[in-house]
Amino acid sequence: MKKVTVTASLTYDVIIDNGILDRAGAESAKVIKPCRAAILTDSNVAPLYAERLEKSLKAAGFSPIRFTVKAGEGSKSAESYLSFLNFLAENQITRTDCIFALGGGVVGDLAGFAAATYLRGIRFIQIPTTLLAMVDSSVGGKTAIDIPAGKNLVGAFYQPSLVLCDPKTLDTLSKDIFADGCAEVIKYGIINDKELFKKLKSPINSQIEEIIERCVIDKRDVVNADERDVGVRQLLNLGHTAAHSIEALSHFEVSHGSAVAIGTAIISRAATKLGYCPESDTKQIVNMLESYGLPTNCPYSASELAEVALRDKKRNGDTINLIVPFGIGNSRIHKIPVTDLEGFFAAGL
Ligand SMILES: NC(=O)c1ccc[n+]([C@@H]2O[C@H](COP(=O)([O-])OP(=O)(O)OC[C@H]3O[C@@H](n4cnc5c(N)ncnc54)[C@H](O)[C@@H]3O)[C@@H](O)[C@H]2O)c1
Ligand SMILES: [Zn+2]
Numbered sequence: 001m002k003k004v005t006v007t008a009s010l011t012y013d014v015i016i017d018n019g020i021l022d023r024a025g026a027e028s029a030k031v032i033k034p035c036r037a038a039i040l041t042d043s044n045v046a047p048l049y050a051e052r053l054e055k056s057l058k059a060a061g062f063s064p065i066r067f068t069v070k071a072g073e074g075s076k077s078a079e080s081y082l083s084f085l086n087f088l089a090e091n092q093i094t095r096t097d098c099i100f101a102l103g104g105g106v107v108g109d110l111a112g113f114a115a116a117t118y119l120r121g122i123r124f125i126q127i128p129t130t131l132l133a134m135v136d137s138s139v140g141g142k143t144a145i146d147i148p149a150g151k152n153l154v155g156a157f158y159q160p161s162l163v164l165c166d167p168k169t170l171d172t173l174s175k176d177i178f179a180d181g182c183a184e185v186i187k188y189g190i191i192n193d194k195e196l197f198k199k200l201k202s203p204i205n206s207q208i209e210e211i212i213e214r215c216v217i218d219k220r221d222v223v224n225a226d227e228r229d230v231g232v233r234q235l236l237n238l239g240h241t242a243a244h245s246i247e248a249l250s251h252f253e254v255s256h257g258s259a260v261a262i263g264t265a266i267i268s269r270a271a272t273k274l275g276y277c278p279e280s281d282t283k284q285i286v287n288m289l290e291s292y293g294l295p296t297n298c299p300y301s302a303s304e305l306a307e308v309a310l311r312d313k314k315r316n317g318d319t320i321n322l323i324v325p326f327g328i329g330n331s332r333i334h335k336i337p338v339t340d341l342e343g344f345f346a347a348g349l
Pocket of ligand 2: 240256
């Protein structure tokens with residue numbers, strides 16, 4: 001068992017342990033007095049894991065009820081959000097009750113935003129079931145839904161009371177969705193964890209608990225230092241400026257993890273071409289991404305990428321913060337004029 005404590009506006013534990021799903025009730029009862037438990041899950045995860053969670057919650061004295069959304073990003077919508085709020089109200093969930101998010105990042109973000117806003121805030125517990133959700137979205141308190149104008153445009157910073165990661169649940173993930181999570185794992189290595197990057201040269205499955213712990217520690221450190229994303233937390237956006245453009249240009253046909261892999265390859269190649277990053281590091285980065293079955297070539301032009309990126313919410317007036325690797329384990333926030341962005345991308349294509 002591994003435990004990482006996050007000390008943001010709320011202090012909470014992230015527990016990583018094989019089989020913890022069946023002890024979720026007992027672990028939750030240590031931080032929340034047994035109450036009504038509104039489980040939000042999706043149509044793929046529910047048949048696999050919801051009954052086990054319910055059984056364990058009941059055994060610990062909780063009274064679970066379940067709301068299932070259709071699997072996929074489409075459920076991070078205003079419609080699902082309102083339906084879930086209605087479900088909570090109709091079932092008379094009160095401020096002393098709790099929401100449980102059982103699923104990937106979609107369920108976690110939606111449950112978290114509902115928890116942040118229902119009755120002006122009720123407690124919630126994250127039980128992530130994708131690698132991406134374990135190493136990234138379930139920790140740190142960013143919650144959101146999408147609106148037609150863009151992804152994650154409505155949300156709140158709202159920390160969970162507990163995060164329970166059961167690496168055993170990853171066994172049922174498809175290869176592609178597992179690889180998506182690997183892109184974010186590799187990202188932590190490039191940002192500031194050379195040791196992690198080295199570990200990834202051996203197969204990830206045999207050391208998965210340790211790898212998840214390492215990523216959660218890396219995320220915890222930036223979240224503790226900068227919960228509201230105005231400083232070092234921006235480092236987590238490595239590869240994400242181009243990635244968001246690629247996702248949008250492909251109408252979300254390219255998955256987030258694949259887009260992050262391509263974005264990371266672009267920024268690393270650009271960093272080498274512009275003299276910031278040794279060529280051997282960029283080679284290792286691209287090889288590492290490819291060894292995890294991730295793409296590194298971009299189907300779009302620099303001008304297409306830049307045009308979409310400059311419409312994104314991360315722009316601050318006339319400059320944009322890019323996260324640039326100066327070497328593996330040494331990425332920095334690099335402020336550039338918006339007019340230089342296309343050239344940066346062009347250097348990396
Ligand atoms: N809040 C944050 O800080 C943060 C960070 C990164 C990403 N995100 C968000 O996370 C979302 C992506 O998360 P995701 O990649 O987990 O996507 P997801 O939640 O859509 O899950 C991917 C797919 O895997 C299925 N699935 C989940 N667990 C499974 C399991 N154990 N076995 C079999 N199938 C399973 C899901 O049903 C879905 O079809 C995006 O909406 C993104 O914006 C949020
Ligand atoms: Zn990401």
